[in-house]
Structure formats: structure tokens, C-alpha cells
Amino acid sequence: xxxxxxxxxxxxxxxxxxxxxxxxxxxxxxxxxxxxxxxxxxxxxxxxxxxxxxxxxxxxxxxxxxxxxxxxxxxxxxxxxxxxxxxxxxxxxxxxxxxxxxxxxxxxxxxxxxxxxxxxxxxxxxxxxxxxxxxxxxxxxxxxxxxxxxxxxxxxxxxxxxxxxxxxxxxxxxxxxxxxxxxxxxxxxxxxxxxxxxxxxxxxxxxxxxxxxxxxxxxxxxxxxxxxxxxxxxxxxxxxxxxxxxxxxxxxxxxxxxxxxxxxxxxxxxxxxxxxxxxxxxxxxxxxxxxxxxxxxxxxxxxxxxxxxxxxxxxxxxxxxxxxxxxxxxxxxxxxxxxxxxxxxxxxxxxxxxxxxxxxxxxxxxxxxxxxxxxxxxxxxx
Numbered sequence: 001x002x003x004x005x006x007x008x009x010x011x012x013x014x015x016x017x018x019x020x021x022x023x024x025x026x027x028x029x030x031x032x033x034x035x036x037x038x039x040x041x042x043x044x045x046x047x048x049x050x051x052x053x054x055x056x057x058x059x060x061x062x063x064x065x066x067x068x069x070x071x072x073x074x075x076x077x078x079x080x081x082x083x084x085x086x087x088x089x090x091x092x093x094x095x096x097x098x099x100x101x102x103x104x105x106x107x108x109x110x111x112x113x114x115x116x117x118x119x120x121x122x123x124x125x126x127x128x129x130x131x132x133x134x135x136x137x138x139x140x141x142x143x144x145x146x147x148x149x150x151x152x153x154x155x156x157x158x159x160x161x162x163x164x165x166x167x168x169x170x171x172x173x174x175x176x177x178x179x180x181x182x183x184x185x186x187x188x189x190x191x192x193x194x195x196x197x198x199x200x201x202x203x204x205x206x207x208x209x210x211x212x213x214x215x216x217x218x219x220x221x222x223x224x225x226x227x228x229x230x231x232x233x234x235x236x237x238x239x240x241x242x243x244x245x246x247x248x249x250x251x252x253x254x255x256x257x258x259x260x261x262x263x264x265x266x267x268x269x270x271x272x273x274x275x276x277x278x279x280x281x282x283x284x285x286x287x288x289x290x291x292x293x294x295x296x297x298x299x300x301x302x303x304x305x306x307x308x309x310x311x312x313x314x315x316x317x318x319x320x321x322x323x324x325x326x327x328x329x330x331x332x333x334x335x336x337x338x339x340x341x342x343x344x345x346x347x348x349x350x351x352x353x354x355x356x357x358x359x360x361x362x363x364x365x366x367x368x369x370x371x372x373x374x375x376x377x378x379x380x381x382x
Contacts (some may be wrong), residue, residue: 041365069149085133106188150334159291197212197276198215225250283317
């Protein structure tokens with residue numbers, strides 16, 4: 001195994017902490033990265049998902065748990081990450097860990113500066129996790145890791161200028177040009193969800209009002225459905241009956257399921273979310289002019305119920321429409337695993353140092369074993 005545990009840990013602890021840390025060193029090209037299994041972690045507002053991913057983007061095993069309540073200390077989330085990695089390392093030879101975090105990550109990809117849906121504020125996540133695991137750790141924004149995965153293995157292959165939009169609890173975003181994720185001077189580029197689209201609009205967890213994600217995200221979808229149900233609107237009778245009057249049980253996947261079954265209100269809600277999505281994409285096209293927009297995240301499971309209205313709104317709001325090339329809008333191919341797969345693949349770029357350190361350790365052991373055997377042989381022949 002490539003993970004070493006400290007068996008002198010206090011008796012009764014659920015799991016022993018990892019004994020040693022190997023500092024990270026990034027490699028620049030995925031083409032020359034070692035073809036070894038790595039673990040990807042995707043941390044969202046509602047779930048933490050971890051998986052072992054091979055060099056071709058195939059998921060060998062995945063585990064998932066709910067995100068600890070955001071009122072708890074950041075250490076609770078860190079403990080969850082370590083538990084998942086240790087669980088996977090019981091069955092797989094793990095060479096590096098990549099973490100896609102739902103928040104602002106600094107340019108060094110060490111600290112989570114701010115996470116709207118988690119209680120991370122200037123949190124040195126990479127160093128904290130690396131201090132407990134004997135493998136290199138890489139931290140990046142979850143939308144960046146998803147964009148990387150779609151460019152490497154999914155809907156964005158062969159695209160030179162790609163913009164990724166992830167619709168989940170909020171909206172994440174990423175820009176990828178010529179095989180490089182554009183992180184900006186301070187590492188926080190691509191936070192499209194917090195562009196202000198409605199001055200004085202709905203309050204956002206980031207502290208501002210009228211952010212794009214308040215009108216086109218999983219939270220926005222559920223909020224609108226709950227408001228209609230709470231008002232006992234006639235159009236909401238279908239979903240009220242579905243949850244047996246327990247309005248708090250309404251979820252995004254439930255709305256999508258009912259929309260597929262023909263529920264008029266749920267279809268309309270997805271159309272509204274899709275139209276807001278198209279408006280935001282048109283604005284991004286004016287600013288960035290990419291060749292492709294990839295739509296991912298949990299809400300993208302609605303597929304054409306969401307993306308169809310988004311394409312229509314995009315064409316209506318695109319500046320210079322009819323006189324300029326239009327970027328294609330496509331659904332992500334890797335689904336909710338994109339962030340996890342991308343984090344694991346990016347982590348593969350930093351795996352070389354660990355492999356070298358591990359190889360030197362093995363070589364030292366082999367040299368000692370040969371020396372000890374030669375000494376026993378010479379003593380036996382004396």
C-alpha cells in the first residue's frame with residue numbers, strides 16, 4: 001500500500017492518522033503524468049464524494065457521504081475527507097489525492113479563501129489534509145476540476161476555448177484555454193454564479209443580492225417550488241400530493257422527475273431556470289467568446305428540459321446574433337462525477353514526487369535486505 005498508518009495512535013480512535021507527509025510538487029503536462037490510480041474528492045454544499053480514478057478517467061470505486069452541517073468547524077469536513085481516503089486506500093494503491101472544493105481557492109491551490117455554502121474562511125485545506133496523508137494533495141475549485149475532466153475525457157474534448165458551468169447547490173464556473181485552466185491572478189477566476197444579474201434581488205449566501213445563482217441553480221429551483229407549494233397554489237397540487245404535504249421534503253431531483261412525468265409546474269420551473277441560464281451564457285459569450293459551453297452539475301440531469309430553454313434564451317440575448325459564430329451549448333458527459341474525476345486527474349500531475357520517495361524507500365529496504373543477507377552468508381561460512 002502507498003498509505004502508511006501510525007499504529008501508535010490512541011486506543012479507541014476510529015481510524016489511526018497517517019504517519020508521514022510527502023509534500024506536493026506539480027508537474028506541468030498531463031501527457032507525461034504517471035499512469036497511476038489517484039483519489040478525487042468532490043466537496044459540494046450537500047455531499048462529499050470520493051473515488052479512485054485511473055489514468056483514462058475510469059472510476060474504479062466511489063464512496064459518498066453527506067456534507068457535514070456548515071455550522072460545524074472546518075475540521076469536521078477535513079475528518080470526512082480523510083475517512084473517505086483511508087477507506088479507499090484499504091482496497092487501492094493510492095498515489096495522490098485531488099480535492100475539488102466549492103469555494104474560492106487561492107493561486108497556490110492551498111487555501112480555500114471563502115466557501116459560500118461551507119464554513120471555510122482562509123482555510124489551508126491542502127496543508128491540513130497533506131499533514132494527515134502520506135501522499136501529495138492538490139486543491140482546486142470544483143468547477144475547475146469538472147472543466148478539466150470534461151476537456152480530458154468528456155464533452156469538451158478537442159475544444160481549445162471552453163467554458164464550464166456547473167449547476168448544483170449554486171453555480172460554479174471555469175475557463176479552459178489551450179489545455180490550461182485559467183485561474184486568474186489570485187486564483188478565483190470563473191465564479192460566474194456571483195455575477196449580479198438582478199440589482200437588489202434575492203439575498204445570496206455570499207453576502208450580495210441578485211447573484212446569478214439565485215435564479216439559475218438547484219437552490220433557486222427548490223426555492224421556487226417550495227414558495228408555490230407553501231402558497232397552496234393550484235399549479236403546485238401535484239408536488240404537494242407527491243410529498244404528502246411535507247413541503248420541506250421537496251428536492252431538485254424530485255422536481256426533475258415530476259417534470260419528466262409531465263407535471264406542468266415542474267416543467268415551467270425548469271424552463272425558468274433554463275432561461276436565466278441562457279441569459280448568463282449570452283453575457284459570458286460577449287466577454288469570453290468561447291467555442292463551447294459545457295453545462296454540468298446535478299441540475300443538468302434535467303437535460304433538454306433545462307438546456308433547451310437555455311439555448312433559446314442564449315440565441316435571443318447574444319450580442320451580434322446572426323452576424324457572429326455561436327458557441328455550442330452541450331450537457332457534460334461525465335455527470336456528477338466530473339469534479340471528482342478532474343480532481344483525481346489533476347492530482348496525477350503531482351504524484352511523481354511521491355512515487356520517487358516511495359521508490360527510494362523501497363530501494364533502501366532492498367539494499368539493506370541484500371546487505372543483511374550477505375552478512376549472514378559470510379558469517380555462516382566463517
